[in-house]
Amino acid sequence: MNAAHYGIAIFGLISLLVVYRGLRRNNAIRELNGPPSPSWLFGNMAQLMLPPYGRYEFDWQKIYGPVYRFKGCFGQDRLMISDPVALHYILNSPQFKLGPVPENLVHLLYPKGSIMSVDSEEDHKRIRAVLGVGFTAAAIRNYIPIFERAAQMISEQLEDSSVVPTNIAPILNHATLGTTSEATLGYSVDDLGEEFVSNNIEILTLASTQSAAHILGEAIGSQLPTFLWRAAEYLPTATCKVIRRAKYLADELGIRVVQGKRSGARQGLEIDTDLFGKLLQQHDSTSAKHSMTEKEIVAQTGMMILAGQETTSTTLSFALIELAKAPELQEKLRAEIHATMGSARASSGAYNNMPLLNAFIKEVLRMYPAEAIGERLAVEDAVIPLGDGSISHLPVRKGQIVNLGFACYQRLESRWGKDADKFRPSRWLDGGVFKGEAIGPYANLLSFLGGPRTCLGWRFAILEMQVILCELVGKFSFGLPVEGAPRTRFAGTLQPIMPNGQKGAPILIRRLM
Numbered sequence: 278m279n280a281a282h283y284g285i286a287i288f289g290l291i292s293l294l295v296v297y298r299g300l301r302r303n304n305a306i307r308e309l310n311g312p313p314s315p316s317w318l319f320g321n322m323a324q325l326m327l328p329p330y331g332r333y334e335f336d337w338q339k340i341y342g343p344v345y346r347f348k349g350c351f352g353q354d355r356l357m358i359s360d361p362v363a364l365h366y367i368l369n370s371p372q373f374k375l376g377p378v379p380e381n382l383v384h385l386l387y388p389k390g391s392i393m394s395v396d397s398e399e400d401h402k403r404i405r406a407v408l409g410v411g412f413t414a415a416a417i418r419n420y421i422p423i424f425e426r427a428a429q430m431i432s433e434q435l436e437d438s439s440v441v442p443t444n445i446a447p448i449l450n451h452a453t454l455g456t457t458s459e460a461t462l463g464y465s466v467d468d469l470g471e472e473f474v475s476n477n478i479e480i481l482t483l484a485s486t487q488s489a490a491h492i493l494g495e496a497i498g499s500q501l502p503t504f505l506w507r508a509a510e511y512l513p514t515a516t517c518k519v520i521r522r523a524k525y526l527a528d529e530l531g532i533r534v535v536q537g538k539r540s541g542a543r544q545g546l547e548i549d550t551d552l553f554g555k556l557l558q559q560h561d562s563t564s565a566k567h568s569m570t571e572k573e574i575v576a577q578t579g580m581m582i583l584a585g586q587e588t589t590s591t592t593l594s595f596a597l598i599e600l601a602k603a604p605e606l607q608e609k610l611r612a613e614i615h616a617t618m619g620s621a622r623a624s625s626g627a628y629n630n631m632p633l634l635n636a637f638i639k640e641v642l643r644m645y646p647a648e649a650i651g652e653r654l655a656v657e658d659a660v661i662p663l664g665d666g667s668i669s670h671l672p673v674r675k676g677q678i679v680n681l682g683f684a685c686y687q688r689l690e691s692r693w694g695k696d697a698d699k700f701r702p703s704r705w706l707d708g709g710v711f712k713g714e715a716i717g718p719y720a721n722l723l724s725f726l727g728g729p730r731t732c733l734g735w736r737f738a739i740l741e742m743q744v745i746l747c748e749l750v751g752k753f754s755f756g757l758p759v760e761g762a763p764r765t766r767f768a769g770t771l772q773p774i775m776p777n778g779q780k781g782a783p784i785l786i787r788r789l790m
């Protein structure tokens with residue numbers, strides 16, 4: 278090797294070093310502040326995910342701001358974002374998709390063709406537009422009798438519960454199973470069948486567990502190739518059996534519903550009183566571009582039921598827990614409900630004309646968003662714009678995992694006032710909340726997400742909660758048991774947990790005369 282070769286080699290080496298240093302410098306995430314990591318194995322994940330939810334996360338936001346770096350398992354660098362401009366960008370940009378674990382779980386649980394597991398953006402858009410027929414403001418109003426029956430049924434179950442604390446969570450869960458099933462399929466809980474209902478409980482129990490082992494399992498799972506996740510469905514474990522059964526039962530139910538409606542239509546019966554009936558009519562009368570195939574309609578069955586059931590029932594559980602903590606608020610709300618409803622049945626207009634009730638629902642959604650933390654994966658290099666703080670843009674590399682701190686966004690003082698950490702419904706009435714450009718479909722909240730994957734059922738959920746709360750607050754008073762309010766846990770959804778670690782919301786309930 279002569280001097281020229283040495284020169285080229287040294288130049289190459291220096292270039293590599295410059296590029297490497299440049300890459301490291303460009304990797305803006307490493308430059309960000311963030312909490313110290315207590316272990317290489319878990320990083321900050323155990324602090325973030327183990328109950329009570331928010332113990333560390335809410336403080337981290339105060340210390341490091343709405344964009345910070347933290348450690349995932351095995352030394353992984355992760356980003357946490359609660360900055361509204363950045364969240365809006367990520368939720369609307371094709372540069373980001375669901376993170377590897379949630380994406381694979383969705384595929385494990387729901388068949389191909391369901392709105393949540395459909396791969397192409399174009400199909401998602403079409404299916405979403407078609408499903409929209411059951412979720413317009415007008416369509417939702419027609420579900421009021423379904424919500425009233427469910428509210429009545431909960432009331433009847435609570436009549437005898439004045440002595441011991443009643444775990445309200447399973448009662449609400451059963452009720453929201455019924456409302457979603459009736460509004461989407463035209464089936465009552467009894468029509469779903471015992472096996473479907475017991476499998477539904479098993480699936481929700483599985484989905485609501487969280488432990489150190491789960492955290493590690495998910496970290497390993499996030500590195501597995503997709504074909505291994507798909508193969509996992511066939512493993513002979515108890516968990517996989519429950520998932521296989523859920524998929525099978527939902528498919529069987531969907532086929533049964535579609536066949537029943539077809540035969541009803543042949544007999545001249547009205548079938549467009551629920552979502553599936555409307556979808557079948559669209560299938561028969563509209564072009565393929567604006568409808569779904571029968572197979573696609575069937576594929577929505579399990580997802581529709583689960584998406585509307587657990588989210589709404591846990592939000593209602595948190596609402597009753599907050600009321601149990603605040604007797605004065607209960608009194609005021611009850612007075613508003615009695616004054617508005619009188620003895621007559623209400624229209625959706627009446628529900629919307631109760632300022633305190635609606636402020637209360639907004640505050641519950643703000644403080645207890647079902648999807649407290651989201652996870653996205655950058656599918657290409659991207660530059661995320663930032664609104665709050667000292668930097669205006671944050672470059673991220675393809676493959677970067679980004680956590681979306683929805684619960685933290687909903688506690689930003691810049692948006693919700695100095696006491697953003699407090700549960701205070703009156704902030705919605707005294708003008709204390711930010712009124713700029715909305716980034717979610719309802720009250721500037723991200724509880725229903727935002728962007729092309731915004732919750733399709735948000736109007737459904739609001740009206741259902743209005744009806745159920747009017748019935749329950751009008752007839753019952755609520756108090757906390759001696760153990761106090763349940764703690765919270767984030768396991769797929771945010772949920773109340775009992776002292777034994779099981780999901781549940783025990784509260785004292787007394788029938789008013």
Ligand code: HEM
Binds near residue numbers: 581585729732735738
């Ligand atoms: C308080 C109640 C509810 C909350 C907080 C809620 C929240 C959410 C969130 C956060 C998502 C986005 C999930 C993701 O992609 O990461 C979502 C999606 C969805 N929700 Fe809801 N939801 C509620 C009630 C309902 C109800 C009652 C229904 C239907 C009856 C429903 C149907 C859906 C559907 C179909 C999607 C998928 C939308 C898509 O991928 O385009 N949700 N919901």
